[in-house]
Amino acid sequence: MESHDITVGELYDQFVAPTYGRFPIHPKRGKGVDLWDENGKHYLDFAAGVAVNSLGHAHPALIEVFENQPADLLHCSNLYQPRGQGELARMLSRQVVKAPGKCFFTNSGTEANEGLIKLARRFGEAVPSPSGKPRREIISFLGSFHGRSTGSMAVTGQEKVRTGFGPLMEGFVHLPFNDIEAFERGLTDGSVAVFLEVVQGEGGIHVATPEFLRAVAAICRERDMLLFFDEVQCGMGRCGDLAGWRCVSGSTEIVPDGVSWAKGLGAGFPIGAIWFRDRPAGERSLCELLGPGSHGATYGGSPLACEIAKVVIERIVTDNLLSNASELGQSILNEAERRQLPMVSGVRGLGLMIGFQLDVDRLEKSAVLKDEGRVASVAVVDALGEAGLLTVPAGGDVVRWLPPLVACQEDVDKAFGIMEKVLNDLMK
Numbered sequence: 001m002e003s004h005d006i007t008v009g010e011l012y013d014q015f016v017a018p019t020y021g022r023f024p025i026h027p028k029r030g031k032g033v034d035l036w037d038e039n040g041k042h043y044l045d046f047a048a049g050v051a052v053n054s055l056g057h058a059h060p061a062l063i064e065v066f067e068n069q070p071a072d073l074l075h076c077s078n079l080y081q082p083r084g085q086g087e088l089a090r091m092l093s094r095q096v097v098k099a100p101g102k103c104f105f106t107n108s109g110t111e112a113n114e115g116l117i118k119l120a121r122r123f124g125e126a127v128p129s130p131s132g133k134p135r136r137e138i139i140s141f142l143g144s145f146h147g148r149s150t151g152s153m154a155v156t157g158q159e160k161v162r163t164g165f166g167p168l169m170e171g172f173v174h175l176p177f178n179d180i181e182a183f184e185r186g187l188t189d190g191s192v193a194v195f196l197e198v199v200q201g202e203g204g205i206h207v208a209t210p211e212f213l214r215a216v217a218a219i220c221r222e223r224d225m226l227l228f229f230d231e232v233q234c235g236m237g238r239c240g241d242l243a244g245w246r247c248v249s250g251s252t253e254i255v256p257d258g259v260s261w262a263k264g265l266g267a268g269f270p271i272g273a274i275w276f277r278d279r280p281a282g283e284r285s286l287c288e289l290l291g292p293g294s295h296g297a298t299y300g301g302s303p304l305a306c307e308i309a310k311v312v313i314e315r316i317v318t319d320n321l322l323s324n325a326s327e328l329g330q331s332i333l334n335e336a337e338r339r340q341l342p343m344v345s346g347v348r349g350l351g352l353m354i355g356f357q358l359d360v361d362r363l364e365k366s367a368v369l370k371d372e373g374r375v376a377s378v379a380v381v382d383a384l385g386e387a388g389l390l391t392v393p394a395g396g397d398v399v400r401w402l403p404p405l406v407a408c409q410e411d412v413d414k415a416f417g418i419m420e421k422v423l424n425d426l427m428k
């Protein structure tokens, strides 16, 4: 074992900003669904970097790109036209969205959503309200999460994310999720765009109903509003299709006007993207609203990032990871129903986005919460981590499983074994 002058915990305490409530786990190495810490302790990684490592750790196809692409070209300016960026944009249009449109590349989901906000603002100017005033109101849903920059935080439908950062950007309305009447009531002449996470991840794994999705899409069409899907967490195969909204709606009818991706697109390498549909926007096409000088990102869509993302999409398709995600996800839901885990009052999700709803009343009586005054989801995720299963809290009362898309039934069986034991122990 290597010897160090300072423990990892001390390094974080002294030198790393405390923006995250971090668990005392010090990952060192990973392979597939497995992860090991500095001392060789093994974990089954069902957090996957919060829905990032879709191909698992150390996937040979990604390592090959890292070995070869930087030797050719690591980065070049967006003033030029490296082929890979164009090819990835074509894949996103043709294979993922399956509609004509164009892409802009970023480094994260937050930045991708910022691009969509700017697009909506331009569209509101190009296609104003009947009175001639620019439309400036962007609608999103309670419980949603879209990022932590000033713009994406203003879209986010969670008060706790926005608190203390005012004055916030204006022009955002948050309406109840899966409630079409409230949606209709919330519309005004100034409404210009809708941001929708078809499976809310950070908000606790809430899946949009197909009826809600179809109704919102129809109203956006009628009122010439832009329909944006935030696929940062639920996209790129996690739900069982390269497009989360197709999984939820069960059809190919709905075509969005804008999509944002990140996380699973790079599978561990930072890349985000937005796509906008080739559709009219006043005198021009929506694709032309962000013209030269209107938007940019120095690192966005670098040759390395694009090569990685191309390989990620190829592997998801050729290795049948879409059907694996939907079949394994269904098997998790069935198994959870069969096992009736202690302290879990319900399980929901789609594909490999699974939320275990904790029975907080019962947990509050258990020693782990009473002694330490902790949030239920955090206490359970902590105990699971200690027992070798990495998961993610969502809100105060949900534990998320977001395993890599390469996970298999054996991994799931092991995860259930650990979870059942840990919850039984907590109940004692």
Ligand SMILES: Cc1ncc(COP(=O)(O)O)c(C=O)c1O
Pocket (backbone or CB within 6 Å): 107, 108, 109, 110, 111, 113, 145, 146, 147, 148, 197, 201, 202, 230, 231, 232, 233, 234, 262, 263
């Ligand atoms: C749905 C959704 N949108 C946006 C973001 C922000 O992405 P990033 O952390 O890459 O900026 C997240 C992150 O959790 C997310 O889940």
